[in-house]
Amino acid sequence: MKNFKMITSGLMIAFMSIFLFGYQSASAQGNLVTVKSAKNFEATISALKKGVADADMMVISEINHGKILSMTGLSINAQSLFIGNPNVGKDAFTDNIAVGLCIPIRVNVYEEKGVTYINYFSPSSEFSSFKGEKVKMIGQEMDKKVSMLTSMVAK
Amino acid sequence: MGSFIAKGGLYKSPSLVYLKNKIMSIPFKNLLLTIILFVLAAVSPNLFVAAQAGLAPLSSMAVKFLLPSVAFILVAIILAKYFQYIDIYQLAMNGLFAGLISTIALEVFREGGFRLGMMPGDLPRLMGVLMLDQFATGPDIRSDISGWAYHFWNGASFGILFSLIMGQNKIWHGLLFGLLIGMGFMISPVVKSLGIGRFGVNFKDGYQFAMTVIVSHAAFGLMLGWILNKWNDGIPHLGVRLKMLMSIR
Numbered sequence: 318m319k320n321f322k323m324i325t326s327g328l329m330i331a332f333m334s335i336f337l338f339g340y341q342s343a344s345a346q347g348n349l350v351t352v353k354s355a356k357n358f359e360a361t362i363s364a365l366k367k368g369v370a371d372a373d374m375m376v377i378s379e380i381n382h383g384k385i386l387s388m389t390g391l392s393i394n395a396q397s398l399f400i401g402n403p404n405v406g407k408d409a410f411t412d413n414i415a416v417g418l419c420i421p422i423r424v425n426v427y428e429e430k431g432v433t434y435i436n437y438f439s440p441s442s443e444f445s446s447f448k449g450e451k452v453k454m455i456g457q458e459m460d461k462k463v464s465m466l467t468s469m470v471a472k
Numbered sequence: 473m474g475s476f477i478a479k480g481g482l483y484k485s486p487s488l489v490y491l492k493n494k495i496m497s498i499p500f501k502n503l504l505l506t507i508i509l510f511v512l513a514a515v516s517p518n519l520f521v522a523a524q525a526g527l528a529p530l531s532s533m534a535v536k537f538l539l540p541s542v543a544f545i546l547v548a549i550i551l552a553k554y555f556q557y558i559d560i561y562q563l564a565m566n567g568l569f570a571g572l573i574s575t576i577a578l579e580v581f582r583e584g585g586f587r588l589g590m591m592p593g594d595l596p597r598l599m600g601v602l603m604l605d606q607f608a609t610g611p612d613i614r615s616d617i618s619g620w621a622y623h624f625w626n627g628a629s630f631g632i633l634f635s636l637i638m639g640q641n642k643i644w645h646g647l648l649f650g651l652l653i654g655m656g657f658m659i660s661p662v663v664k665s666l667g668i669g670r671f672g673v674n675f676k677d678g679y680q681f682a683m684t685v686i687v688s689h690a691a692f693g694l695m696l697g698w699i700l701n702k703w704n705d706g707i708p709h710l711g712v713r714l715k716m717l718m719s720i721r
Contacts, residue, residue, distance in 0.1 A: 384610020388594045388601075390586065 343468065348442035350464070354426075354433040354471040358394040361426050361433045364470045365398060372466050374402045377421045394428035400463075405455055412449035419443035422459060424467065435467045499717035505560050506636055506710065509548050513632040515541035516625055520599060525661035531605035534622075542625065545632070559707055563635045570699040571631020574650075575624050578692035585684030592666050592675050596623040631696055639713065640704040646697015647690060654689030658682060 343352040354361040369376055382395035401421030409416045424437045440463060444456025515537050523530035545564075552561040585591050597611045600619025606612075611619070634641070634649050657663065658671045658681075668674045672681025707713070 378608065380608045381610040384612075385601075385607065388597045388611060389592060390589065390594070 343464075343471075345439070348438045349436060350439055350467075351434055351436040352467045352471045354435055356433060356471075358426065358428040358433045361435065361470060362396055362398075365424065365426060365435070365466075368466050368470045369398070369400050372462055374400050374462075377401050382427075394433075395425070396427075397423055397425045399423055405459075409444075409452050409455050412451035412455075413447045416444065416447050416449075416452055419446075422463060424463065435471060437463060437467070439463075499714060501555075502557055502560065502717055503714060505548065505552060505557055509545065509552075509560070509564055510633060510636055512541045512545045512548065513629040513636075516622070516629045520602075520622075520626075521660045521662055523602060524665040529605060530599070530602040534603050538622070538625075559713060560636070563639065563704060563707060564632050566700060566703040567632035567635025568628045569631070570635065570696050570703060571628035572624055573699060574631065574692045574695040575627030577695040578627065578688045581688035581691050582684060585680075585688065590676075590680035590684045592668050592672070592681065595662075596620045599623060627692070630692075631700075634696060635700055635704060637710050638700070638704075639707040639709045641697055641700055641709070643694065643697040643701055646695070646700065647693040650689040650691070650693015650696065651686065653692070654685045657689070658685055 343350060345351070356364060366376055376398050378399040380397045380399075382397065383393050386393060386395075399421040400423075406420055409420055419438075419440070422437065422440050424435060426433065426435050428434075440459035441453070441456035444452050444459075447453075519530060519533045519538055522528065523533060549561060549564045549568075552558075552564065582591065582595075586594055596619040597616055598619065599622050600615035600617070601607045601611050603618045603622060604615045606615055630649075630653060634646065638645055638649075663670060663672060663681075668681060672678070672685070675681045708716075
């Protein structure tokens with residue numbers, strides 16, 4: 318009985334720690350999820366690209382805001398990656414062809430005051446605007462996948 | 473051609489014989505070569521404008537029109553030299569190099585203006601990413617080299633156009649030509665696509681962009697006018713050249 322109490326309190330502490338850690342490293346404002354990265358900007362981008370491949374997805378396109386804006390004389394570190402998977406895309410588009418507005422999923426990495434952040438709109442919130450059960454289900458699955466991916470990359 | 477027409481059973485027309493003589497005449501060939509060079513030189517500066525007007529991507533137009541026009545200009549210059557159209561050869565070569573040098577003069581003010589925040593963007597770098605179709609990933613060494621090469625070739629093209637028409641010009645002709653290019657640029661779709669309004673009135677206080685463009689193009693025109701005034705020594709403008717050639721015939 319004593320052992321059981323110790324185990325349960327240990328688990329409680331562990332859950333609390335995870336909750337608190339999670340609260341500190343990732344924040345959500347409405348549908349916007351922002352994750353603070355422990356790595357620098359370049360390392361975060363590299364880790365994200367590798368992580369995307371490891372998560373059975375691919376970088377379909379990218380926009381390097383920093384490089385584009387260097388042509389206007391502005392010097393920043395910001396880059397968006399458009400990630401997805403053709404199979405999942407096929408299912409989503411089959412269910413509702415209008416879903417192209419939020420597929421592929423956009424993950425943005427930026428540096429502010431020397432700290433690198435990753436942000437994205439939760440896929441389920443974006444997908445929920447479209448009719449189709451499968452689309453909604455894919456959105457929820459992508460929530461988990463992107464959340465896992467970004468928290469892994471941020472470490 | 474007259475006998476060929478006869479053998480072919482066609483009627484002998486004095487007007488056709490006259491046309492044949494005219495086509496084979498030196499003035500006509502001279503004029504034809506001038507027009508060909510003129511049209512080819514006009515291709516490059518118009519491509520960026522056409523791309524920004526949404527007609528086609530600069531990347532595809534560079535392959536379809538820019539590279540062939542550059543090649544044909546060089547071939548036309550070589551042909552002019554080979555067939556002893558020395559005036560056209562000299563005018564084209566002088567215009568080409570004077571245009572390249574004058575672009576450096578333009579760059580002193582354009583680049584300076586950009587660094588002082590008086591221009592909304594670095595156009596040669598923009599040209600580069602558009603030419604290589606890599607706007608999304610931004611500029612790199614390859615796109616920068618392409619963009620700058622295109623920018624300088626535009627200068628050379630304007631130089632060829634000006635030289636072919638004006639021959640040994642007066643310096644103020646060059647200034648006027650430079651200002652006309654600048655004015656044309658400021659009302660072109662390029663400036664519209666930058667989101668700053670015609671003449672850049674929506675950029676900063678409304679005068680910085682126009683001022684930089686005017687000063688840099690005035691520098692281009694003055695330099696072009698000055699160099700061609702020296703280099704095209706004794707070669708009159710197109711109208712006089714044609715009159716002289718017609719009188720020889």
